[in-house]
Amino acid sequence: MLKKILLVLVVLLVLAGLLWWWRVWLPLDEAAQQIMPDTAPQDYALQDDSRIQVPATLELVPRPYNPLKNVYWGELHVHTTESMDAIIFGTTATIEDAYRFARGEPLRSPGGELMQLSRPLDFVAITDHAEGFGTRARCGEPDLTIYERVNCWIMVTPGYTTALFAQNRLTRMAVEPDLAHPAGVYRNRSRAPRQRFPICRGEREERCLQNAASDWARYIDLADRHNEPGVFTTFVGYEFSPPLERGGKHHRNVIFNGGDLPPRAISSIDVRNAIELWRGLEDTCTDDCDFLTIPHNMNKGWGLFYSRHTYDGGTYTEDDWRLRMRREPLAEMYQVKGASECALGVGATDEECAFEQILKPCEQGQEGGCALQSSFVRQGLKIGMQLERELGFNPMAFGFIAATDAHNANPGDAEEWDFVGKLGAVSSPALRRLRVREEMPDDSQILMDHGSGGLAAVWAEENSRDALFDGMKRREAYATSGPRIGLRFFAGWDFDETIAGDGDAIALAAAGGVAMGGVLQPADGQAQSPTFFVWASADWLSAPLQRIQVVKGWIDAQGETHERVRDVVCADGLEVDENTGRCPDNGASVDTATCELRGDSGAEQLMAAWRDEDFDASQGAFYYVRAIQNPTCRWSTYDAIRLGREPDPRVPATIRERAWSSPIWIDPQG
Numbered sequence: 074m075l076k077k078i079l080l081v082l083v084v085l086l087v088l089a090g091l092l093w094w095w096r097v098w099l100p101l102d103e104a105a106q107q108i109m110p111d112t113a114p115q116d117y118a119l120q121d122d123s124r125i126q127v128p129a130t131l132e133l134v135p136r137p138y139n140p141l142k143n144v145y146w147g148e149l150h151v152h153t154t155e156s157m158d159a160i161i162f163g164t165t166a167t168i169e170d171a172y173r174f175a176r177g178e179p180l181r182s183p184g185g186e187l188m189q190l191s192r193p194l195d196f197v198a199i200t201d202h203a204e205g206f207g208t209r210a211r212c213g214e215p216d217l218t219i220y221e222r223v224n225c226w227i228m229v230t231p232g233y234t235t236a237l238f239a240q241n242r243l244t245r246m247a248v249e250p251d252l253a254h255p256a257g258v259y260r261n262r263s264r265a266p267r268q269r270f271p272i273c274r275g276e277r278e279e280r281c282l283q284n285a286a287s288d289w290a291r292y293i294d295l296a297d298r299h300n301e302p303g304v305f306t307t308f309v310g311y312e313f314s315p316p317l318e319r320g321g322k323h324h325r326n327v328i329f330n331g332g333d334l335p336p337r338a339i340s341s342i343d344v345r346n347a348i349e350l351w352r353g354l355e356d357t358c359t360d361d362c363d364f365l366t367i368p369h370n371m372n373k374g375w376g377l378f379y380s381r382h383t384y385d386g387g388t389y390t391e392d393d394w395r396l397r398m399r400r401e402p403l404a405e406m407y408q409v410k411g412a413s414e415c416a417l418g419v420g421a422t423d424e425e426c427a428f429e430q431i432l433k434p435c436e437q438g439q440e441g442g443c444a445l446q447s448s449f450v451r452q453g454l455k456i457g458m459q460l461e462r463e464l465g466f467n468p469m470a471f472g473f474i475a476a477t478d479a480h481n482a483n484p485g486d487a488e489e490w491d492f493v494g495k496l497g498a499v500s501s502p503a504l505r506r507l508r509v510r511e512e513m514p515d516d517s518q519i520l521m522d523h524g525s526g527g528l529a530a531v532w533a534e535e536n537s538r539d540a541l542f543d544g545m546k547r548r549e550a551y552a553t554s555g556p557r558i559g560l561r562f563f564a565g566w567d568f569d570e571t572i573a574g575d576g577d578a579i580a581l582a583a584a585g586g587v588a589m590g591g592v593l594q595p596a597d598g599q600a601q602s603p604t605f606f607v608w609a610s611a612d613w614l615s616a617p618l619q620r621i622q623v624v625k626g627w628i629d630a631q632g633e634t635h636e637r638v639r640d641v642v643c644a645d646g647l648e649v650d651e652n653t654g655r656c657p658d659n660g661a662s663v664d665t666a667t668c669e670l671r672g673d674s675g676a677e678q679l680m681a682a683w684r685d686e687d688f689d690a691s692q693g694a695f696y697y698v699r700a701i702q703n704p705t706c707r708w709s710t711y712d713a714i715r716l717g718r719e720p721d722p723r724v725p726a727t728i729r730e731r732a733w734s735s736p737i738w739i740d741p742q743g
Contacts, residue, residue, distance in 0.1 A: 102233075108505065109232030110163035110498040113184040117502040120715040122187070125490055125668070128614055130177050133193040135304050135536065141579055142532040142549070145541060146557055147196035148175065148484035149310065149529050150326050150369060150405060150476035155201040155288070156312075157208070159480040162497025163231040166482030168199050168292065172299040172307065175484045182481050182493040183231075184501025191614055192557070194485045195536050198310035199292070200326045203340035206311075207285030208270045224272035231498060248318055250438040257419060257435040257446045259376030263386030267315060267341045286337045293334055302537045309334060313350055313366070315341035315384050319441035320517070322370040323347075323377055323384055326405070327354070330542040331362035346383040348393045351400045365545060369405035369478065371413040371453070372432060373516075376445030379453035379469065394460065394468035402590075403545055406450045406733065407475040407552050409495045409526040414733065415451040416444035423638045425622070425699065428731070429524040429554070431516050442516055454736060455626050455634035458693045461742065462632055472548030472590045472735030473697070475527025485528060487555035488614075489728075490668070492525040492708035503712040507721060521724055525708045527554045530732075532561075532588065548590025548735045558618070558732040559610035562589040562698050564603045572606050573682040582606045589697070589735040595690040602688030607641065607734075608680040609700035615730060616703040617675025619644050620656040625685070627694035641698075642681035645674050661703035665726045668706035668714065675703040695736040702730045 106112050136143045152159045153168050163183035166174075174180050177193040211217065212225035227234050254260050268274075273281035289311075296307040309329045317323050325347060327338070335357035344350050351366070358364050371378040381389050389397070406413045407429075415426040418434040435443035446452060450473065457469025477487050479495045486492070494500020496519070506519050515521045532549040533540040544550060551560050561579060565586015572578050586603065587593055593603055611618045620643050626636045640649045643656035650657065659674040679700070704727040713720045720726040 105232045105235070107508070108235055108499040110183050111232070113498050113502060116504045117185040120503045121717070122715060124714050124717075125711055127490055128191050130189055131192045133177065133195070133304065138535045140534060141583060142534055142544075143536075144559060145195035145531050145533055145536055146192075146485070147194050147306075147529050147531065147541075148476055149198045149308070149328060149367060149474060150200050150312070150408065150478050151197070151482070151484040152201050152312075152478070152480040153199060153482040155205065156480060157202065157205045157228055159482075159497060160229050161231050161235045162480055162499050164481055164497040168295050168482075169299070171199055171482040171484055172197065172295070174482060174486075176305055180481075180483060182483075182501040183498040184493065184505065186493045186501050186503075188481065188483045188486055188491060188493055190485055190491075191488060193305070196306035196308065196531075196541055197484045198308035198326070198328050199296070199484070200310045200312045202314045203311040203338040204267060204314055204342055206288040206338060206340070207281045207283070208273055210284035210288065211280075221272055224270065228270070235499060248440070250440055252438045256437045256439065257376075257444070259380040259382070259445055259447055260440060261380070261382045261386055264315070264384055266343075266345050266385075269342055282337075289336070289338045300538070303535065306536055306538055306541055308538065308542070311338045313339070313341055313347075317375055317377065317441070319375070320373070321375045321441055322373045324370060325350070325366040325368045327364055327366050328542075328545070329358065329362065329364045330538050331358075333361040334358065335362070345385040346387065348383060348389070348396060351396050354400075363542065364400070365403065366401050367403045367405050367474065368401065369408060369476065370410050371404065371406070371450060372411050372416070372430075372444070372448055374448055375441045376447045379447035379449075379456050391464055394464060395466070398466060398468040398470070402471055402548050403474050403550060404450050404453070404471045405476050406473045407524075407527040407554055408478045409523050410478065411522060411524060413448070413450055415449045419444045419446055419449065420452050420455070421636065423624070423636075425638070425701070428728070431522050442514060451624070451626065451636065454695050455628070455636070458626070458628040458634060458695070459632060461693060462628065465742065467738070467740070470592070470738055472550050473552040473733050474529035474550050475552035475554065476529060477526030479526065487526040487528055489525050489555065489706060489708040490711045492711070494519060495523065495526070503715045507709060507712055507716070509723070520709055520721060525555055527552055528557065530560070549588050551589060551732055551734045553732040554730045556612035556615035556702065556730045558612050558700050558702070558730075559608075560698070560700050560732045560734055561608045562734040562737065563587065563606045564591075564593055564696065564737045566599070566601070566603050568606070569604050570682040570684070572604065573680050578606065578608065578680070587737060589737060592738045592740050594740050599690050602684040602686070604682055604684055605696065605737075606680070606682045607698045608678070609732065610678045611676065611702065613677075616670055616705045617644065617661075617677060618679050619659055619661060619675055619701050619703050619729065621679050621681060622699045622701065623696055624699065625694060625696050627689075627692045629692060641683055642679050644676035644679060659703070663704050663706055663727050665706060665710055665720055666714070668711060670703065670705070690739075691741055692739070693741060694739040697736040698734045700732045704729050
């Protein structure tokens with residue numbers, strides 16, 4: 074009898090093992106084989122990079138001091154092997170590799186592809202996740218316990234670890250939906266701070282804190298060593314990264330200036346919310362120290378970013394709003410994980426809101442993986458005007474930048490033809506970027522969800538930490554989707570529409586008004602609209618410009634907000650249609666078999682000056698401009714050419730790259 078029982082138990086164990094092997098191990102192994110660096114060479118062998126014409130890398134030409142300001146190009150959000158979600162994707166490139174890449178040197182992606190900028194950057198901040206500082210400091214030591222060795226293996230081993238991480242990404246921190254809650258409106262909830270990695274808990278915590286301080290000191294030292302005023306500026310920075318449900322983000326990059334920086338980086342393990350982050354930094358960043366924070370992926374913040382609530386379920390007070398206004402002058406409104414400008418059907422009817430935007434309006438009971446009302450910068454700007462009515466100041470008067478958020482130590486690598494994905498060997502080589510997993514939603518597919526990222530542009534008198542940081546603080550900055558489109562935007566009452574034909578237009582506009590990021594306050598009795606002046610120049614390595622648009626938002630006497638989008642100047646001598654407010658199509662196109670531009674339409678430069686016919690000096694308002702190019706190939710089309718296949722019809726073969734200025738505000742309250 075006992076033998077029969079044992080036999081049955083053995084059979085059950087074998088069957089259970091086979092079931093586990095079939096249901097768990099085989100899918101995990103298949104996923105790991107598709108994303109690990111060891112198998113990347115066989116995938117890379119399938120592509121022919123010679124099919125893509127890539128421009129030669131140019132040298133950086135330093136520019137002299139300019140009282141009217143130069144535009145400087147940079148990256149304020151990039152990761153190296155120091156971030157755990159980079160090393161488990163196979164990234165081995167270091168902080169110093171990233172600095173060298175930013176200055177024009179080539180690197181190989183974890184999937185074997187060549188990465189190189191067409192032009193070096195002017196400035197950069199390396200922003201690895203602060204939550205990982207100090208966690209791997211001892212992983213190479215010989216006296217580790219078995220427990221510590223397992224922890225280290227998990228933190229540094231790509232492939233199976235990555236597959237496990239990806240498998241539960243969408244269910245992590247899951248909450249029960251409230252079917253009675255209005256669709257698309259953020260539902261407040263409490264969240265606990267992040268936990269330390271297992272290797273840093275209990276008696277090991279103090280040692281990890283010391284190691285984290287050492288890591289942070291190394292970041293500061295490397296940034297100082299690579300900083301070359303006038304030529305190449307490095308900012309010390311890091312990412313503050315509290316997670317959200319369904320793979321969402323409530324992340325901010327912290328950028329410092331000064332020579333007396335805090336002794337340690339405050340992470341989401343140390344504090345419960347962004348308010349405590351800002352307070353902690355104000356307590357420790359004193360004397361020769363200043364800082365600002367830049368939120369990113371508001372589109373995937375599931376409505377939290379521009380709500381009135383904090384990560385841990387609290388509600389902003391007036392003092393909290395003042396703190397945010399003081400410390401958060403910019404928002405990263407475009408990067409690899411899509412656009413955070415606006416979403417169709419979520420307070421916006423603007424067709425350009427579909428640009429690199431995969432999220433659809435939320436349905437009843439859906440609280441993530443969709444577009445919520447307070448997830449986008451245009452909505453945030455409107456909410457800021459409503460808060461100003463209540464508080465007497467606008468805590469959400471922020472400017473725009475863009476970035477890559479690349480995890481390959483390749484800052485500024487936003488050109489469509491050079492895109493290797495952001496996820497190490499998970500997204501490189503090309504076959505892996507184009508692979509669609511049918512069991513995953515569209516917003517978790519690289520092909521559909523990822524763009525090539527963008528760049529930050531800052532207007533400053535010279536390329537130095539102080540000048541660039543001041544430019545960021547006054548919001549005289551803008552975002553592009555990758556190309557280096559020149560863009561200036563002014564408004565004022567001391568110049569008129571004839572400025573567009575004046576050879577000294579920039580000097581006149583700077584003297585007679587405010588630049589992007591500025592605030593205009595109507596004088597008593599002022600009824601006439603200020604004159605708005607915009608100038609844009611095309612990136613000669615990309616495509617000519619097609620048009621410039623102005624986006625206006627305003628608040629009426631009842632506290633309701635509104636928006637309107639109108640083209641203000643068209644290329645090729647075309648005129649704005651008075652009925653639609655849009656430029657006619659100029660016929661520009663692309664040969665998607667080669668990515669060569671067709672025809673000669675478009676403009677190398679566009680400028681316009683105008684007044685707002687519907688201006689009301691009693692209404693708070695904001696205005697920002699978009700400069701839009703002729704179409705060019707999307708990164709996925711370049712990859713299709715490399716692999717000798719047709720572009721995937723699930724995504725556009727071409728896109729219209731663009732630049733977004735920071736807003737100018739009309740503030741009747743003063």
